[in-house]
Amino acid sequence: MTHANEHAHPVTSPKTYGLVLLALLVLTVITVQASYFDFGPWNTVVALIIASAKGSLVALFFMHLRHDKFNAVIFVGGLLFLAIFLIWTLFDISTRQTVLPSNLKTPVEEFPGAPLGGPVRPSTGQPRGMPAQ
Amino acid sequence: MSEGVLHAGAGHAVHHADYLEEPKGLWSWLTTVDHKRIGLMYMWSVLFFFLVGGIFALLIRLELLTPKQTIMDAETYNRVFTLHGAIMTFLVIIPAIPAALGNFALPLLLGAKDVAFPRLNLASLYVYWTGAAMAVATLALGGVDTGWTFYTPYSTTTGGGVTLMVLAAFVLGFSSIFTGVNFIATIHKLRAPGMGWFEMPLFCWGMYATALIQILATPVLGITLLLIVMERVLGVGIFDPQLGGDPVLFQHFFWFYSHPAVYIMILPAMAVISEVIPTFSKKTIFGYKAIAFSSVAIALLGFLVWAHHMFVAGMSLFAGAIFSFLTFFIAIPSAIKVFNWIATMWRGSISLEAPMLYAISFLLIFTIGGLTGLFLAALSTDVHLHDTYFVVSHFHYVMAGSNLIALLAGMHYWWPKMYGRLYNKKLAAISCALIFIGFNMTFLPQFVLGSRGMPRRYFNYLPQFQDLHVASTIGSWVLAAGLFLTAAYLLASFRQPKGMAANPWGGRTLEWETTSPPTTHNFEGQPVLQHGPYDYRPEPAPVGVKELAH
Amino acid sequence: MNWFRDFLLPRGASTHVGEMDGLFMFITWLTVFFFFFNGALILYAVRRWRRRSNKEVTPHITHDTRLELVWSLIPLAVVMLIFLWGFKGYVKAWVVPNDAMEIIATGKKWVWEFEYPDGTRTLNDLHVPVNRPVKLVLTSEDVIHSFYIPEFRLKRDAIPGRYTELWFTATEPGIAQVYCTEYCGKGHSDMLARIFVDTPEQYETFLREGDEQVQKMPLKDLGRLVWENKGCATCHSLDGTRGQGPSWKGIWNQRHRGADGKEHLVDADYIRQSILMPQAMVVQGYEPIMPTYQGLLREREILGLIEFIKELQ
Amino acid sequence: MSTAVPSAHAHAEGGHTPFLQHHFREMSQQFDAAKIGMWLFLVTEVLLFGGLFVGYGIMHARHPEAFMAAHHHLDKTMGALNTVVLLISSFTMVLSVWAAQTSRKKLLIxxxxxxxxxxxxxxxxxxxxxxxxxxxxxxxxxxxxxxxDTVPGQFLFFSFYFMMTGLHGIHVLLGMAAIAWLVWRAARGHFSSAYYAPVEITGLYWHLVDLIWIYLFPLMYLIS
Structure with a gap:
């Protein structure tokens, strides 16, 4: 393993940084403009793709990951575990069956007016902490 | 430091001030950045809380002697088992080996002068003390009765000091993260010259794998605990079904940390055992790479399986199948390790010193602890056994049994290095036997209780379970007797003068090449690795530490 | 080796038992085998190669790939077998037959409430006909509970805001114990219920007139039974100790000060109202946490409770 | 098996700066360790915020209408303005690292x-x-x-809004404290091409704060 000296680290010129900033600002304008268009279910995806492009620019240039493979592995590894966290949790939550008792007449809202097909309050008994009549 | 005195290897008896004596005074200990002193302070703190948590455990067992109320009422009982769990998990088992033994031994094993960030290391100790003080302070607020798992919505609706306890666990998380960051940076950057990744002692691999989990999992626990605080203080609604939240989501958040955290508890134990067995078998470790990689594999696979804690929480068939399937893969690296350790003993020159006795005891207890995990990974048996005493017993075998017995193995192994003194070997053998018998007496009956249907966290129970509870309670007294005996002879060792040889066990790792106890800067100069960590071949070349001009 | 199984496991009384018990015993024997196998290897090694002199030289064996493969692949095969076996049983326990009779079970601190297809309700006592598939739809009103029947080898969490289900076919008449296995506070260990596995005739009678024995009982004994079985005992003591609710000892004909500041005489009407509309009058210093028993108690059972309380002087 | 690699030459090189801690052999080792440490810390930050992002995502999927309705209370212009401000701050931060790397003290400050x-x-x-x-x-x-409110459950959105931007805000304040400390040290002339690790790692932290905002901005202000 070679030990680079502290002053031997590659120095990026301010001009490059300026261009990166410019790109980031342009992407910000794009993402704001894109929010006025309706891509249907892809809205969030588009927003996140643009955010990831910006994030990559920051990480690669401002955080020097371009020249820093080792720490890039650490960082990407961290993101990978975040992804596992999200995907595994979603996997369970989204594959749960919506079991409903057959005698459930109307969905009783969990809070007033909630248009939810999912969780409902049980049909019997009083809610916890209901004030005395 | 003695200037100009060169040590060419083990066995030199030139007396100079060691890290225990120099500098002197309480203040110098409280402000020290020496990893060895921090490790010792961690160790004694952990042992103190082990005593506290252990007393709670004895109270629990005493209460369960009879089916109805014995010595306390239901509310007190709930608080006592919560405190037992929270103290033992967050204050004892998680820091036990990494923060105490790891801090003491890791830099020595790597041939480094200190960990990469000594001040962060000290900060971690103070954070630990702060968290511990907060956890104890909950007693003043009426205790906590949620169980250490803080399941919502119970934990967000019950009274008492839950908020403070949750914040305490949050703070303790930082101490764990600091240790993890420190160890990874240390292992990457401070290995002795000549020490490649595969010349590292396996203890370091274990610590590395542990540190990975500490870094990747602990922050999620942090945010989960903050969310509970927010739920209690602001009613933010994310885990509250009345407000549109989902209590099952909490379980995902919690187990994303807490399942890998189980490996924070077992990997360091395996790390210690991987040092003790070759030393006392005087034989090179069998399958070095397999053991090293299986540590990392356990650490990483551990992140994929947490949902097996939720098989009976209404999970879909498909999800259940996937999580069960993945869980079984943890069994492979664990099995590899056990067989590799036994293979290391094979054709060795086995010396049954106290650390080796504890290591053998670990092997047997871990065999039971590991294999009973299969019951809980398999779907149909888990449905029957989940949340019963079977689970209680299984995790005590893995966490309490394996982790704490490995802690004892490590303490007995490095005690001469820490203090330059030796304990009474006969008493050590007796107490090791007492602990082994007491432990099995306490927890074997609990497997049967569980498979017969005794649920966990029960204050009252049906009379049919009493016989086994009585057996378990008596076992807990035997276990306690063994532990008190250990404490007694370890403390008694301080009455002897310091005079241990540098390498009393004939170990081949670097810590044995400096004096016992070491000086503040561990080594005279920078040690350079001359042979592998478990190389017991007789060799003509001079062994070990070579001096470098400083 | 049936004695060993009978030592480890409770009586089996549902169609899920066979699958689970077979796997359970398989892993048990595996554990026992490897414990003694590893123990024997260690013991042998320690006896055979005990150190006699510090000068002993040991062979330098770093690894043996073939051997290591053996002890990686054999465990792999075994655990895959266990996975498939466990999965098979789980699928069976998961897929509810179409003709299953549906009963709704609601957990609340610290009772189980059951609602039958015909609208009958019971507390803590679940009556099911033998040899007929029964589906339980579980939910909770407050915190998470878990419905556990060891003799059926079944367990499922009852989660507030969600419904979960489990099903079984009870195979022999008798009584099976139900436990709550998700920690839910002070009364967790008293949150017990019983499943009465009835013959078809018994079940019909139950639906018609409630439990047979109960109908014949003297009123005050019935009152005590209700107190024990319907969850009263969790909060109301008989010996004057303060629980979640006031003790019943000596309250008959006494005056209670309510949260509204008014005094109420404890008489039959008062007791009836407290049972059916508990929130109408909460005794000062207690939380308004008692659930209503409207529709849950038969008239005779309420009379029984009144008689029972009368006796507690 | 590797043989010993004597690294004695490193001492002479690192010895002249007062900032080499005793347990490191040379400056580059200390610098690399500090950077690894910082990156590991950043990973913990990512997972800390990650928990909130996961919670947000799941609650959003559960109550899409509520989140949609609630986000209209946020001002896109203010959000965009803050995004630009943070991006510029990242730019100036990276320039201060450059100034330190090239020993330009005044520019650094x-x-x-x-x-x-x-x-x-x-x-x-x-x-x-x-x-x-x-x-x-x-x-x-x-x-x-x-x-x-026309859609119930809008408070859930604001629970997340305040928790996420609040936690982010705390990080901004901590970053400001760290940068102020850098100014103080820079004024004393501590930093040069030979030693600028604190500037570098504070910069990394600061960019992460920026990076998190880059995701918070569309998720909070721009959902549709």
């Missing part, structure tokens, strides 16, 4: 102060946004008292 100014602007804008929300009763959890 200037850029650090500019970064501080941007961070301050960010917090001021946040202050106005928060006080506006408070005024309208758009508070988290049980304090939510906004009138005239």
């Amino acid at each position: 200037l850029f650090l102060l500019l970064t501080l100014a941007c961070a301050g602007t960010f917090m001021v804008v946040k202050y106005f946004e928060y006080s506006h929300k408070f005024h309208e009763g758009l508070l988290p959890g049980k304090y939510y008292s906004h009138k005239g």
Whole structure:
């Protein structure tokens, strides 16, 4: 393993940084403009793709990951575990069956007016902490 | 430091001030950045809380002697088992080996002068003390009765000091993260010259794998605990079904940390055992790479399986199948390790010193602890056994049994290095036997209780379970007797003068090449690795530490 | 080796038992085998190669790939077998037959409430006909509970805001114990219920007139039974100790000060109202946490409770 | 098996700076260790915020209408303004690292102060946004008292809004403290091409704060 000296680290010129900033600002304008268009279910995806492009620019240039493979592995590894966290949790939550008792007449809202097909309050008994009549 | 005195290897008896004596005074200990002193302070703190948590455990067992109320009422009982769990998990088992033994031994094993960030290391100790003080302070607020798992919505609706306890666990998380960051940076950057990744002692691999989990999992626990605080203080609604939240989501958040955290508890134990067995078998470790990689594999696979804690929480068939399937893969690296350790003993020159006795005891207890995990990974048996005493017993075998017995193995192994003194070997053998018998007496009956249907966290129970509870309670007294005996002879060792040889066990790792106890800067100069960590071949070349001009 | 199984496991009384018990015993024997196998290897090694002199030289064996493969692949095969076996049983326990009779079970601190297809309700006592598939739809009103029947080898969490289900076919008449296995506070260990596995005739009678024995009982004994079985005992003591609710000892004909500041005489009407509309009058210093028993108690059972309380002087 | 690699030559090189800690052999080792440490810490930060992002994602999927309706209370212009301010602060931060790398002391202090100014602007804008929300009763959890909601559950969005931007805001404040400390040290001439690890790792932290905002901005202000 070679030990680079502290002053031997590659120095990026301010001009490059300026261009990166410019790109980031342009992407910000794009993402704001894109929010006025309706891509249907892809809205969030588009927003996140643009955010990831910006994030990559920051990480690669401002955080020097371009020249820093080792720490890039650490960082990407961290993101990978975040992804596992999200995907595994979603996997369970989204594959749960919506079991409903057959005698459930109307969905009783969990809070007033909630248009939810999912969780409902049980049909019997009083809610916890209901004030005395 | 003695200037100009060169040590060419083990066995030199030139007396100079060691890290225990120099500098002197309480203040110098409280402000020290020496990893060895921090490790010792961690160790004694952990042992103190082990005593506290252990007393709670004895109270629990005493209460369960009879089916109805014995010595306390239901509310007190709930608080006592919560405190037992929270103290033992967050204050004892998680820091036990990494923060105490790891801090003491890791830099020595790597041939480094200190960990990469000594001040962060000290900060971690103070954070630990702060968290511990907060956890104890909950007693003043009426205790906590949620169980250490803080399941919502119970934990967000019950009274008492839950908020403070949750914040305490949050703070303790930082101490764990600091240790993890420190160890990874240390292992990457401070290995002795000549020490490649595969010349590292396996203890370091274990610590590395542990540190990975500490870094990747602990922050999620942090945010989960903050969310509970927010739920209690602001009613933010994310885990509250009345407000549109989902209590099952909490379980995902919690187990994303807490399942890998189980490996924070077992990997360091395996790390210690991987040092003790070759030393006392005087034989090179069998399958070095397999053991090293299986540590990392356990650490990483551990992140994929947490949902097996939720098989009976209404999970879909498909999800259940996937999580069960993945869980079984943890069994492979664990099995590899056990067989590799036994293979290391094979054709060795086995010396049954106290650390080796504890290591053998670990092997047997871990065999039971590991294999009973299969019951809980398999779907149909888990449905029957989940949340019963079977689970209680299984995790005590893995966490309490394996982790704490490995802690004892490590303490007995490095005690001469820490203090330059030796304990009474006969008493050590007796107490090791007492602990082994007491432990099995306490927890074997609990497997049967569980498979017969005794649920966990029960204050009252049906009379049919009493016989086994009585057996378990008596076992807990035997276990306690063994532990008190250990404490007694370890403390008694301080009455002897310091005079241990540098390498009393004939170990081949670097810590044995400096004096016992070491000086503040561990080594005279920078040690350079001359042979592998478990190389017991007789060799003509001079062994070990070579001096470098400083 | 049936004695060993009978030592480890409770009586089996549902169609899920066979699958689970077979796997359970398989892993048990595996554990026992490897414990003694590893123990024997260690013991042998320690006896055979005990150190006699510090000068002993040991062979330098770093690894043996073939051997290591053996002890990686054999465990792999075994655990895959266990996975498939466990999965098979789980699928069976998961897929509810179409003709299953549906009963709704609601957990609340610290009772189980059951609602039958015909609208009958019971507390803590679940009556099911033998040899007929029964589906339980579980939910909770407050915190998470878990419905556990060891003799059926079944367990499922009852989660507030969600419904979960489990099903079984009870195979022999008798009584099976139900436990709550998700920690839910002070009364967790008293949150017990019983499943009465009835013959078809018994079940019909139950639906018609409630439990047979109960109908014949003297009123005050019935009152005590209700107190024990319907969850009263969790909060109301008989010996004057303060629980979640006031003790019943000596309250008959006494005056209670309510949260509204008014005094109420404890008489039959008062007791009836407290049972059916508990929130109408909460005794000062207690939380308004008692659930209503409207529709849950038969008239005779309420009379029984009144008689029972009368006796507690 | 590798043989010994003597590294004695490193001592002479590192020995002249007073900032080499005793347990490191040379400056580059110390610098690399500090960077690894910082990156590991950043990973913990990512997972800390990650928990909130996961919670947000799942609650959003559960209550899409509520989140949609609630986000209209946020001001896109303010959010965009803050995004730009933070991006510029990242730019000035990276320039201060460059100034330190090239031993330009005055520029280093200037850029650090500019970064501080941007961070301050960010917090001021946040202050106005928060006080506006408070005024309208758009508070988290049980304090939510906004009138005239058409979709229930909007308070959930604001629970996340305040928790996520609040945690982010705390990080901005901590970053400001760290940068102020850098200014103090830079003024004393501690940093040069031979030693600038604190500037570098504070910069990394600061960019992460920026990076998190880059995701918060569309998720909070721009969902549709």
